[in-house]
Amino acid sequence: MDITSVFKLLQDDIHSVVFATINEFGRPETRVTDIMLCDENSIYFITARGKNFYEQLIDNKYVSLTGFKGNSTISSIAVSVRGNVKDIGAELLNEVFEKNPYMNTIYPTIESRAALTVFQIYKGTGEYFNLSKRPIERYTFSFGDAELTWNGYFINDKCIHCFQCLSVCPQSCININEKSAYIRQENCLHCGNCFDICPASAIERR
């Protein structure tokens, strides 16, 4: 999945997401915030300088967000993004209000927008999940020159091909025969069952 499609999904189809920052006590804090604009390498959102969220953004310079689309109450497609953030001021504020006219009902007058500012996530990594597929699907991505890291479980050459891992895998996402063995990363839940049951310590967690 290319970054333009993921950002379009975030802005147009998901739109309202949950942002997490770390507060003055070193604890996570979450709230709903909307994805106002995206371009090829950045995500833009707004907040007011009077909010704790603003102070935490300035302090942390980093944010994690997750949004999803669902059937009624069950999430089906989820996107998570983590990355570096900076306050870019009010320059894009008119564009934000033009593209998101419902904001006019929350901040109805020009005067009432005095405290608003735009933040840009300019560098980060993320993950796309589709929980409605069987097996589930997941893909990682990066933007703004961030390095992509691979987390998950991997089978090394200590594998004795006993097939016990396959018997406990909820997504049947282990391709194993007498000669080779690997986990289909794009289908793995990261539950760790294979790691726990392997008698040969052939599963690596990265």
Add this chain to the structure above:
Amino acid sequence: MDITSVFKLLQDDIHSVVFATINEFGRPETRVTDIMLCDENSIYFITARGKNFYEQLIDNKYVSLTGFKGNSTISSIAVSVRGNVKDIGAELLNEVFEKNPYMNTIYPTIESRAALTVFQIYKGTGEYFNLSKRPIERYTFSFGDAELTWNGYFINDKCIHCFQCLSVCPQSCININEKSAYIRQENCLHCGNCFDICPASAIERR
């Protein structure tokens, strides 16, 4: 709004929420997780011991979550909860799968559930938001003997009743006349416009 109604809203109407924890690098991490069960003083969710989420829960012993209902892509009612969390093992796992039968498609066999465990948020505070009301509505709550704290902006007796705050308030939630002045906390966005414009330093941020 009583805690039973809020928890029922979280479990039955919102259900899929975003949880934030802090990772090994001291940064926030978010993912979608479902509210599986609630009782009068606790929220229950599950995860697998192989996930980074599990390790962070064990390390942090604390979580922040936010969920919402919306019209298409815009959030209207949001609930946030922050609190202390503990691993209570697999005792409630059957009840979780009975009340949430869709989980059987993700973890289809008993063997595949080996790594699952139930977490309980047993003490915390939270906030209910209704962004579809004009003005918006917000209420705080606590459960499990957690102390309720009041954040926001408050007018003290330095107020000179100049009415400038009212002119910049996006929600018109300042009740002010020649004799008295207060901010209706249940309608305030915490934008900070009143704090910024007050010429008498009569607005306190708590």
